[in-house]
Amino acid sequence: MIESPVIAATYSGGWGPRSGDEAARTPVRFAVAGDAGRRIAATWERATDGMTGPGSSTSTSKPQPRGYAYKKRFYRDAGVAELYDEERFSGPWKARRNRSKWARIETALDRLGPDVRRVLDLPCGTGRFTPALANRGLDVVGCDISLEMMRRARETGGAGGVFVQCDAERLPFADDALDCVVSIRFMFHVDPATRVTILREFGRTARFQIVDYRHRYSYRYMKWSVLRKMGFTRRPLERVSRDGLGREFQEAGLRVLGVFPVARFFSDKWIVVSERL
Numbered sequence: 001m002i003e004s005p006v007i008a009a010t011y012s013g014g015w016g017p018r019s020g021d022e023a024a025r026t027p028v029r030f031a032v033a034g035d036a037g038r039r040i041a042a043t044w045e046r047a048t049d050g051m052t053g054p055g056s057s058t059s060t061s062k063p064q065p066r067g068y069a070y071k072k073r074f075y076r077d078a079g080v081a082e083l084y085d086e087e088r089f090s091g092p093w094k095a096r097r098n099r100s101k102w103a104r105i106e107t108a109l110d111r112l113g114p115d116v117r118r119v120l121d122l123p124c125g126t127g128r129f130t131p132a133l134a135n136r137g138l139d140v141v142g143c144d145i146s147l148e149m150m151r152r153a154r155e156t157g158g159a160g161g162v163f164v165q166c167d168a169e170r171l172p173f174a175d176d177a178l179d180c181v182v183s184i185r186f187m188f189h190v191d192p193a194t195r196v197t198i199l200r201e202f203g204r205t206a207r208f209q210i211v212d213y214r215h216r217y218s219y220r221y222m223k224w225s226v227l228r229k230m231g232f233t234r235r236p237l238e239r240v241s242r243d244g245l246g247r248e249f250q251e252a253g254l255r256v257l258g259v260f261p262v263a264r265f266f267s268d269k270w271i272v273v274s275e276r277l
């Protein structure tokens with residue numbers, strides 16, 4: 001078996017924390033006593049994914065919502081990389097979610113057709129979709145800012161891809177070096193201004209893009225809106241509207257070709273297909 005290389009790209013810089021990105025969160029206290037209080041606390045905890053306050057998440061592979069700069073560092077921890085797959089994608093429900101996501105990516109690739117041969121899987125993480133892309137006969141390069149995540153991708157990926165460590169904000173590839181960038185489970189970590197920078201980089205390096213976005217038209221967003229109006233949560237839940245999505249892509253010099261929901265109502269994920277303008 002040929003061992004695929006993990007290449008550390010020459011670019012480094014700008015990976016440090018940004019001011020304001022890691023503002024401390026104010027813990028929320030529950031003033032309602034007894035069962036009612038516990039019910040409210042439980043609802044709040046579920047709605048906020050156990051981010052702060054009582055019963056905070058103990059998951060070691062799940063980042064806290066402290067902004068993009070924190071998340072950029074979070075996944076570079078070996079312990080996080082080791083537990084990532086087990087905590088995110090194991091079990092029948094999560095495996096099903098994986099299949100739905102892959103089905104939509106395939107729909108998007110089918111839509112783009114044979115023009116797509118060279119694909120950048122960014123961020124590839126632990127290689128969730130890298131082997132599946134390669135098994136479709138595509139030439140795949142896996143990229144991530146975390147060497148630890150990519151090490152797992154190489155160990156478990158099997159498909160013999162090439163992995164390059166780099167920052168999505170400044171890709172170490174020439175203009176048009178690729179046909180398509182596939183970017184899954186990433187943009188929701190990123191603030192809107194940086195998303196535009198990253199989309200521009202995607203458009204510079206590849207004509208087509210398949211990008212996973214989180215939108216507002218879901219049960220989760222509705223529940224969060226109600227809880228926020230009632231004062232049970234103050235945390236932001238950033239989700240794009242359809243118009244906002246179009247504006248964001250346009251600002252990055254891209255045209256949205258199609259938007260595919262991963263599942264109806266209970267999922268807040270879109271697979272967005274776009275092309276350089």
Ligand SMILES: C[S@@+](CC[C@H](N)C(=O)[O-])C[C@H]1O[C@@H](n2cnc3c(N)ncnc32)[C@H](O)[C@@H]1O
Binds near residue numbers: 072122168169184186
């Ligand atoms: C939630 S994981 C998603 C990985 C994979 N696409 C998946 O679906 O499992 C997010 C990944 O983004 C990577 N990441 C964060 N900021 C990055 C950046 N600026 N450039 C490249 N990768 C980045 C992290 O290292 C992490 O592996």
